[in-house]
Amino acid sequence: MTIKRQVSYQWRLREVMAGHGLFNASDLVPLLAERGITLSAVQVWRLVTQTPERLSLPVLAALCDILEVSPAQLIATRAENAAPVKKAASASDGSVTDLAAFRPKRAQLRPEQ
Numbered sequence: 001m002t003i004k005r006q007v008s009y010q011w012r013l014r015e016v017m018a019g020h021g022l023f024n025a026s027d028l029v030p031l032l033a034e035r036g037i038t039l040s041a042v043q044v045w046r047l048v049t050q051t052p053e054r055l056s057l058p059v060l061a062a063l064c065d066i067l068e069v070s071p072a073q074l075i076a077t078r079a080e081n082a083a084p085v086k087k088a089a090s091a092s093d094g095s096v097t098d099l100a101a102f103r104p105k106r107a108q109l110r111p112e113q
Helices: 013-019 025-034 041-049 057-067
Strands: 005-011 075-081
Touching: 013 041, 013 057, 025 041, 025 057
Parallel strands: none
Antiparallel strands: 005 075
């Protein structure tokens, strides 16, 4: 039996920024531009306030350079064993319910008399 692992991550950009005295997302726009990353103020705001599902490596590298941190300080990861999934009951153990007994019978139309 294979144990499945569930992985998750926490985006800590806002927290790390605050530790470096940067409290506005707009403060990052010119700092990113200095490193060749052109993002709009809205894109940077989303990057700071939301957890990104995708992130390009040049943006990650620029953020690490600006904040003088490693990627591990921006992205906290966690992995744990997933709860085992219970298998459906099989017909051999006698616990299967016959659904046909609970289904309504189809109506039959009769001609008017």
